[in-house]
Amino acid sequence: MVMATTASTAAHTSLASVTLEVADPGAARRFYSAFGVDTYIRLRASEAHSTGFRGFTLALTVSGPATVDSFVGAAAAAGATVLKPAAKSLWGYGGVVQAPDGTIWKIATSAKKDSGPATREIDEVVLLIGVQDVKATKEFYVGLGLSVAKSFGGKYAEFTPGHASPIKLALYKRRALAKDLGVPADGTGSHRIVLGGTAGAFTDQDGFAWEPAASLAPTPS
Template sequence: MATTASTAAHTSLTSVTLEVADLEAARRFYCAFGVDTYVRLRASDERTTGFRGFTLALTVSGPATVDSFVGAAAGAGATVLKPAAKSLWGYGAVVQAPDGTIWKIATSAKKDTGPATREIDEVVLLIGVENVKATKEFYVGRGLSAGKSFGGKYAEFIAGHSSPIKLALYKRRALAKDLGVAVDGAGSHGIVLGGTAGAFTDLDGFAWESADSLAAHTS
């Protein structure tokens, strides 16, 4: 038991790998979009249909920067699922990359205080789960450190020093609604999480691999 606790205490998300059908096309897109340093890519012919159950969310400084990222994504071939618009919480948009990955770009600012930049303040991998509390407990049991949470609706984990991306949980149905897509989906999630706790699969089928193993098979 002591060995398990010691191992779990050092668990963290170290990378996010997107599985794509066309590796070169995906590389070109993510370079043009401006997020290529945040994700790894791996060729895969796994079938997937509908909602994959996750989104990658970018937090930026202001509306002009949101527009800049949306424009870059659309110009590189992304589909705009939700055009940039103001809301109660700020300003944001949702786009879907040619490989099927959904990205949300948002800011809490409703007015620009400066010109658009290409800077990203935070990247969050938000996975849609059936039971937020149960999945949170599962990950805490694996050694991830819990951050803020809101009942059974949302939970996040403290990012490790080596990870550029924070992991968070949201109800699957609520996440699909927020992104403007149907909740149904089947097949592969099209994403693999890299971590320091070895290989495992969570309660909703999201696969983790050891950081060393992923590094040897991704670009």
């Protein structure tokens, strides 16, 4: 396990940005624009070694099944691999895709029937990071100033989003997250994601790196 390190454990932080590390930023930018999520993420060139499950997913909550299908279809048409075709479940309707750069995205709705036509609107984006010990990691982030919005024992925790970020941060057991996404839980190397925060640079217990959000340049258009 990677030991958590902080510049100042007393500093207050919140998630302000999410940067994906990709081999080809230009190609990734074109994909994410076609997918319809380019305004939620930043991109950075990286050749960091990474194999298998990277330990996280970005989850989109949308209004209904037709909108889920719209996003899954747009991703597939732009080059994504469909890991789980959109389908009904006990909790609603959803599907899972993997972008050409390797990032896994889940698109879901709690609605089982459409109340209107498909849209390209996203109601919520959640960054789910897979961790070994949800309770310990939750306490680590609470110590850095994040506020818990939802918590279900040692299985799941969700933090109140900061004003600067359109993305919520949540914790899930790594193996449970991989199972939900339909991929093996094993993986090595870089997570290929950097979180921008309002505190100093640090790395949490599971190796997820944070850096000051102010140091991140805007994604070129």
